[in-house]
Amino acid sequence: MFERPEWWVSQLLFGWLPSLVWLAVIGATAWVLARLALDRPAPQVSVPPELSAVEQLRVRYVRGEIDVETFREMLSHLSPAERLTPSEPP
Numbered sequence: 001m002f003e004r005p006e007w008w009v010s011q012l013l014f015g016w017l018p019s020l021v022w023l024a025v026i027g028a029t030a031w032v033l034a035r036l037a038l039d040r041p042a043p044q045v046s047v048p049p050e051l052s053a054v055e056q057l058r059v060r061y062v063r064g065e066i067d068v069e070t071f072r073e074m075l076s077h078l079s080p081a082e083r084l085t086p087s088e089p090p
């Protein structure tokens with residue numbers, strides 16, 4: 001084993017180094033895939049823009065995003081022209 005003084009070079013090049021390179025490649029691939037998966041924004045559920053403010057408020061109430069008290073409070077902040085519909089939730 002110790003006949004040649006450079007035995008450790010061949011051991012490094014043909015033993016440990018390829019394993020370390022493969023570990024680095026697998027680790028880098030896992031890191032890239034994790035970054036791609038985590039950087040993707042969550043889908044946003046939005047109210048279509050063509051709805052009026054009262055209709056948007058009603059949609060949010062129906063979806064369960066707001067409760068009755070919040071619905072009434074937000075409806076009271078709208079101008080009278082926007083509140084042409086009854087103030088009760090659907």
